[in-house]
Amino acid sequence: GAVVSQHPSWVICKSGTSVKIECRSLDFQATTMFWYRQFPKQSLMLMATSNEGSKATYEQGVEKDKFLINHASLTLSTLTVTSAHPEDSSFYICSAKGTSGGPYNEQFFGPGTRLTVL
Amino acid sequence: GENVEQHPSTLSVQEGDSAVIKCTYSDSASNYFPWYKQELGKGPQLIIDIRSNVGEKKDQRIAVTLNKTAKHFSLHITETQPEDSAVYFCAASQGYSTLTFGKGTMLLVSP
Numbered sequence: 001g002a003v004v005s006q007h008p009s010w011v012i013c014k015s016g017t018s019v020k021i022e023c024r025s026l027d028f029q030a031t032t033m034f035w036y037r038q039f040p041k042q043s044l045m046l047m048a049t050s051n052e053g054s055k056a057t058y059e060q061g062v063e064k065d066k067f068l069i070n071h072a073s074l075t076l077s078t079l080t081v082t083s084a085h086p087e088d089s090s091f092y093i094c095s096a097k098g099t100s101g102g103p104y105n106e107q108f109f110g111p112g113t114r115l116t117v118l
Numbered sequence: 119g120e121n122v123e124q125h126p127s128t129l130s131v132q133e134g135d136s137a138v139i140k141c142t143y144s145d146s147a148s149n150y151f152p153w154y155k156q157e158l159g160k161g162p163q164l165i166i167d168i169r170s171n172v173g174e175k176k177d178q179r180i181a182v183t184l185n186k187t188a189k190h191f192s193l194h195i196t197e198t199q200p201e202d203s204a205v206y207f208c209a210a211s212q213g214y215s216t217l218t219f220g221k222g223t224m225l226l227v228s229p
Binding site: 004006032034042043044046049093104105106107108109110111112114 | 220
């Protein structure tokens with residue numbers, strides 16, 4: 001149980017284009033989804049938190065107009081990197097939290113999406 | 119806000135040895151402490167977690183201990199195997215707040 005998928009697993013795009021990454025909870029309803037960014041040999045950096053049907057909450061320094069997050073259902077959240085540039089190249093990882101963890105922040109992570117902007 | 123320190127940054131052991139990774143946290147209100155294993159090119163995988171109402175939890179070769187007074191928690195892996203080689207992250211969280219991660223420990227288990 002508690003499986004989270006991401007699609008695509010990797011993507012290469014040209015500078016200036018937009019890229020959409022999907023995150024799905026396959027066997028549970030995700031009340032909250034999180035988007036992280038990870039640079040090589042570094043820890044995970046939280047970008048934003050989204051609750052189903054609500055606007056995402058972005059961390060300080062993350063441009064909400066550049067990283068559009070939609071959490072339209074309890075099993076799907078999307079991250080769109082708009083007008084991507086080479087500095088946006090990174091490993092993007094989503095996680096999902098259901099109700100099984102009770103009052104604890106039990107998150108299950110997706111396999112990640114490697115974005116390369118040329 | 120919460121601050122999590124993790125040590126060591128790298129750890130090399132021989133197959134069959136034990137490995138211990140330690141983390142400290144700053145917010146005494148934190149009540150949830152998960153450990154994640156991340157293999158190269160993959161997302162983090164939850165391997166074990168502990169909640170503030172217990173001091174120790176074990177799952178086969180993996181155990182986690184929590185000292186709330188000292189605000190530190192540790193991951194113990196016994197009888198290490200080459201497939202245990204990965205980056206391990208600790209994290210801390212209070213209630214529904216976000217997870218604060220340590221910087222990770224690269225564990226290398228040599229045959």
